Amino acid sequence: MHLSIESVSKRYGRGTWALRNFTLHLGPGVLGLLGPNGAGKTTLMTILATITRATEGRVAWNDADLAANPDALRSTLGYLPQDFGVYPNLNAVEFLEYLAAVKGLDAGASKKRIDELLNLVNLTDVRKRPLGGYSGGMKQRIGIAQALLNDPQLLIVDEPTAGLDPEERVRFRNLLSELSGERIVILSTHIVSDVEATATDIALISQGTLVAHASPEALLQKVEGKVWEWVLPSADLNAARQRYLISNTARPSDGVHARLLGDAPPNGAQPVIPNLEDAYLYCLSQHRAGLVQPGHLPSGAAQ
């Protein structure tokens, strides 16, 4: 089972390139796709989900070219888009039954699976309520359930935890981890902690290009010795922001505790253990400064 994305570019009309020369090869596991707004994450997702065609390049699922045979992937694809709607007059069971029919699933087996999925996403109690009366988080959970209807080998989830409460977010993270063993999961999100909790691989994307593809450990290793905590007076904070990349601040009684990233720390700054958010911000800043070649990571990079 493998997904190959080779030199894929996407241009909308005659306007901007949303994706440029993007290459990635994936096997089973959870890929966390991280990037700022407008980086091209959703464009990549819609190409992989066979919603839109790449302008250039090739996407292949188990060596089958999507452009020639999109159904090779569709029959085993689960897709949760960032924005999607539901039919407001149908209840959860009817809506999932409808999508099961669209996906060509067996009637008896899909009924059982729908019951299990509704239980999994914690919607059993409201299964008979029309979807028009669901909250945003409940609709999102219906979206998660429909993505798992056909037991997908490739599961693409775009901002899946948006609108979920903390309990449901934890539940979804666990679900992704459990599902990842025998399939490829692509998780696109802004929430670094979601990726931290589930991803076996991470791809950083910015301005339509791949900044880095690595394991979480390799990314963390990249910022080893580059994250510092610096205590400074509140009045100096704005000046410090001009000089250093500050990822976080806290204000206990002894002044501002700034978490900063950089090779040359100010006097008095203490080294701290880096987290994935530090690595993300560091890689993006390096990319913007033109210091990193797209996709290249010197050590521990994922295959």
Place this chain on the structure above:
Amino acid sequence: MTTRRRNTPRVLYHMVRADFLERVRRYSFLLTLAFAVYLGYAAFSGGIIMRLDEYRGIYNSAWLGSLMGLVGSLFLSLVGFYIVKNSIQRDQDTRVGSVLATTPMSKTFYTLAKTASNFAVLASMVLVMAAATLLMQFLRAEDPHIDFCALLSPLVFLGLPTMAFTAALAVFFETLPVLRSGMGNIIFFFVWTALLVAPATQVFDRNGPVPTTGYLADFSGIVSTLGQMQAQVRRTDPAYNGGASLTLGDTQAPPAKRIVWTGLQWRPALILGRIAWSALAVVVALLASIFFHRFDPAREWGRSKKSKPPATAAPETEMQPERIATAQSSAAHLSPLPQTSRGIPFLRLVAAELRLMLKGKRWWWYIVAAGLSIAGLLAPMDAARGGVLVAAWVWPILVWSPMGSREARHSTGSLIFSSARALSRQLPAVWCAGVLVAILAGGGVGLRLLLAGDGHGFAAWLAGALFIPSMALALGVWSGSSKAFEAIYIVWWYLGPAHHTPGLDFMGATPASSTPATYALAAVVLLAVAYWGRRARLGYA
């Protein structure tokens, strides 16, 4: 804390401007302008003709201005309504409405601003027609003298008040739940017909001058214009019997005689009538503000009586340890799916599409549909074909109208079109479900024709059953909305089957008016057009 003063004209200007720009920067607006250009071309080429029995006016500024003023008033008030009846819906869909609802803007201000914005769109179409009228006079070259006042005054003083009223009516329809839906699109057609016919019959049955009430009730200006034209012809030809018409797709021989129309006389009653319709537009816009929901989701949801209001989402609060434990213990116990599906998946999909189409219909809807189907079986044959079938096949109009556009309307496209064989299975399944609805709704008549051995009649019935869903699907796929089918179908149904008009009768309401081969072929063409449209919209076929 100080309160910032609102500059009302500036706010109104920006509301109208933003709404107008949002519309005119869509490709659909080009189609709108193309329609206005088409009306001009049709009038130029004789496709639309205004005649007073054997007479028509020479193409001077006054005649062309009056002709185009009426064409604009009549056709743009019908088509324009369907074009602009989405301004509040757009704010709802784009969620701009929620932002506007949090500003100090009053409901009255909002509905007036939306009316003004609708009016701006319709007025832009009138403007295009004015340019077309000027061009037409040059091209026709029957009278080279351009009289701008005579040319433009009917467009401005007949057309614009009609557009203002149409603009306000569109906002009013959007504020009432029952009129906001497809039902409103159908009701408007009958309202529009009544607005035209009621004053016209009052005037054209008489053989004298237009009474004051005729001017006042004249929604479109047709009574005023044709009434004055009739009077002019009567003065020059005592044998003239008062006939007058404005026809789209006129097939008669062109009028042989000419008059020199000197233009509308702007009598006080006529001016008062135009002012009254403009003022009525403001009244309707104000009335709309009473029903406007101000984007309150609770009132929005009130459309569906059976459904409960949206559940309150759980707040993003700090989690209790026991809840975290529960969440962490949620294991994925999913049964494996069989590799092959039992039964015929396509039939399951047709059944699913049929259920989706009929979902939400109330019990009385089914009673009426069943009653009409049974009546088709029991009524005398002529009444069954010419009356019962005509009713039976307009009853499910709102079941057919979302075909092809449901995925766009509810944003479910990305879920459905990422499924295997979405184009080759789902689209035909939708069509089959639509045909099933037609067969069930008109089944009584179909069965009667079959049992009576009326092959031609049955063929006409079958062609109708195939044609209606094909048209719905094609229009839905290409327009991305149910409105196009609702508007076109109801007009066609009224002109064709309801009046047994040969060539337009797609149901075969009478043996004389039915043309089954034509509509069977049209069904195939429309189905292909729908398939092509869906294929073009999908990234991958």
